[in-house]
Amino acid sequence: MSGTRSHWEEVYSTKSETAVSWFQPHSERSLELIASAMPDRASAIVDIGGGASRLVDDLIARGYTDLTVLDVAEAALEKSRTRLGREAGKVAWIAADITQWRPPRAYAVWHDRAVFHFLTEPDNQAAYLSALEAGTSAGSAVIMATFALDGPEKCSGLAVQRYSAATLAARLGPAFSLTGEASEAHRTPWGTEQRFSYATFRRRT
Structure with missing residues (x-):
């Protein structure tokens, strides 16, 4: 990135x-x-690219206690911290480029909605996968969403790499076992449709 x-x-x-x-x-x-994937509310969860996403709000509301949000944009993280107020203290906030980040720990859940598909160059994809391997361990759950094969070719003016669950599994490699897949027709705030592909994985070793 x-x-x-x-x-x-x-x-x-x-x-x-x-x-x-x-x-x-x-x-x-x-x-x-x-x-x-991980019903234990004490499990460590990292949300990659979750800067301004409200996923963290709902995870806090549901009782998850070990939350990390990473985003390349400090401005995105600040929006969430401001929105959450005092609750923001329950989250570890990291401003970093995922292709340059070295996780300090292994997480039980690695969640990524629409970061990986922005990585269209093999070197950047490899750097992301290096971070993924460093940030997970055997048994960790990996949840990733990308634009589907029939999804948009660009987002926010940037080209994306579209995936199915199968092609994403092939890119992640044999260390990650595909455990589930789903599709989603996301409605943008102005009513257009974007097709997403969700895939869940379990790290083998």
Whole structure:
């Protein structure tokens, strides 16, 4: 994602969190998949690219106690901290480029809704996968959502790499076992449809 930090800082500095195409009042599909994959509310969860997402609000409300949110844009993280107020102290906030980040720990759940699909260059994909391997351990759940094969080719003016659950599994490699898949027709705030592909994995070793 080198070179895109300024892009995302501008997006979140100039637009309301509810005025971007990926906004969801509640990330119902992600919540369902997280609860199914790791019902223990003390499990460590990291949300990759979750800067201004309201997923963290709902995870706090549901009693999850070990939450980390990473985003390349400090402006996105600040929107969530402001929105949460005192509750923001229950979350570890990390401003970092995922392709350059080295996780300090292994997480029980690695969640990513629409970061990986922005990585269209093999080197950046490999850097992400290196972080994924460092940030998970045997038994960790990985939940990833990307634009589906029939989804948009661009988002926020940037090209994306579209995936099915099968092609995403092939890209993650044999260390991660595909355990489930789902599709979602996301409605943007202005009513257009974006097709997403969700895939869940369990790390083998």
